[in-house]
Amino acid sequence: MKKISFGKYLEWMRKELRLTQQQLAEMINCAISTISRLESGKDLVSHRIFKELNKIFEAMGLIYDELWMEAIFEFRRARKELMEAIKNGRLEELERKMYIFKEMMEKYKEESDDEDLQYYILGHLISTRKQGLSIECFLEEAIKIFELRRKIPNYEDIPNVYLTQIEYQLLFYMAEAYLAKDDIETSELIFKGLMANKIDDRSPMIKERYVEVSSVLAKICLLKKEYSTAKECLVYVFNEYIKNTDTRLLFKSLITHGDLCRILGDTKGARLIDEFIEATQKMMGYMQQTYLISKDDT
Numbered sequence: 001m002k003k004i005s006f007g008k009y010l011e012w013m014r015k016e017l018r019l020t021q022q023q024l025a026e027m028i029n030c031a032i033s034t035i036s037r038l039e040s041g042k043d044l045v046s047h048r049i050f051k052e053l054n055k056i057f058e059a060m061g062l063i064y065d066e067l068w069m070e071a072i073f074e075f076r077r078a079r080k081e082l083m084e085a086i087k088n089g090r091l092e093e094l095e096r097k098m099y100i101f102k103e104m105m106e107k108y109k110e111e112s113d114d115e116d117l118q119y120y121i122l123g124h125l126i127s128t129r130k131q132g133l134s135i136e137c138f139l140e141e142a143i144k145i146f147e148l149r150r151k152i153p154n155y156e157d158i159p160n161v162y163l164t165q166i167e168y169q170l171l172f173y174m175a176e177a178y179l180a181k182d183d184i185e186t187s188e189l190i191f192k193g194l195m196a197n198k199i200d201d202r203s204p205m206i207k208e209r210y211v212e213v214s215s216v217l218a219k220i221c222l223l224k225k226e227y228s229t230a231k232e233c234l235v236y237v238f239n240e241y242i243k244n245t246d247t248r249l250l251f252k253s254l255i256t257h258g259d260l261c262r263i264l265g266d267t268k269g270a271r272l273i274d275e276f277i278e279a280t281q282k283m284m285g286y287m288q289q290t291y292l293i294s295k296d297d298t
Contacts, residue, residue: 006038006041006044006045007038007039007040007041007042008039008041010035010038010039010045010053011039013053013057014035014039017056017057021035021036021039024053024056027052027056028049028052028053028056029052030049034049037162042162044076047076074104075104075108075112075116078097078100078101078104079101079116079119081097081100081101082097082098082100082101082119082120082123083119083165083166083169084097085097085098085123086119086122086123086126086169087169089126089130091127091130091131094123094126094127095127097123098120098123098124098127101116101119101120101123102120105117105120114148114149115149115164115166117148118145118146118148118149118166118170119166121145121148122142122145122166122169122170122173125138125141125142125145126173135177135180135181136181138173138177139174139177139178139181142170142173142174142177143174145170146167146170146171146174152171155186155189155190155193156189156193157193158171158190158193158194158196158197159193159196159197159198160198161197162198163197165205168194168197168209171190171193171194172190172191172194172212172213174190175187175190175191175194175216176216178190179216179219179220184220184223184224187220188217188220188224191213191216191217191220192217194209194213195209195210195213195214195217207240207244210236210240211236211237211240211241214233214234214236214237215233215234215237217229217233218230218231218233218234218237221233231291234291235291238287238291239291251277251280254273254276254277255273255277257269257273258270258273258274258277261273
């Protein structure tokens with residue numbers, strides 16, 4: 001999207017009301033850096049912040065182009081769904097979301113930019129990788145996609161560089177590629193940089209990123225024979241997963257399904273469910289002792 005056009009519009013409206021960036025940030029409960037990044041065109045406005053801005057500006061007689069803003073949010077939804085499909089990696093879903101996103105890019109071609117193109121090409125690259133693209137070619141293409149907009153930062157500098165969501169994901173895939181090539185040192189450097197990368201504490205992506213990176217760092221620590229650190233990473237991953245997953249509902253549903261299998265005479269299905277539940281209960285007992293997972297969470 002042409003983020004700079006909204007940024008200029010926001011800056012003009014703020015100055016019309018004679019507000020500083022700090023004052024506006026306080027009025028909508030966000031960081032001053034958020035206002036700065038919006039006005040400079042580095043970020044797209046979120047739906048929450050836009051609604052808050054709209055309340056302030058409309059209350060003072062200033063209006064926006066509603067159709068144009070709706071187009072932005074429609075595009076943002078398509079981008080978000082494409083990223084989810086990229087991360088899930090299911091080919092049929094990915095190709096469907098890529099088709100939708102391509103239509104959106106054509107529909108709003110005047111608003112589309114290289115960042116949108118990065119999303120689309122990454123989707124294609126993941127699809128190609130699933131169909132047998134070599135890890136060397138995958139890494140080479142991932143670097144090209146990142147550099148559609150700017151040069152890749154030195155890996156040592158990743159903790160201090162602002163990364164868009166697509167840039168974060170590209171670096172994550174690159175680190176995985178280096179690991180697959182047995183370049184543990186480079187992979188670890190990128191993953192640790194992503195773990196330390198600055199992100200607003202209020203972002204809903206923080207825990208997801210920490211869990212995602214911790215899981216891979218555990219594998220790297222295992223390869224480096226740093227077993228205690230690997231265990232620390234796994235403790236965090238398992239505790240966060242259990243804390244945010246309703247396992248009780250899953251087990252209740254499985255028990256009910258097992259009863260249904262017995263009523264319908266599906267002895268194989270009933271047996272498999274019983275074996276799964278028994279094995280899972282033993283595993284969770286082990287996990288509680290090994291990874292200090294609270295019984296209340298399981």
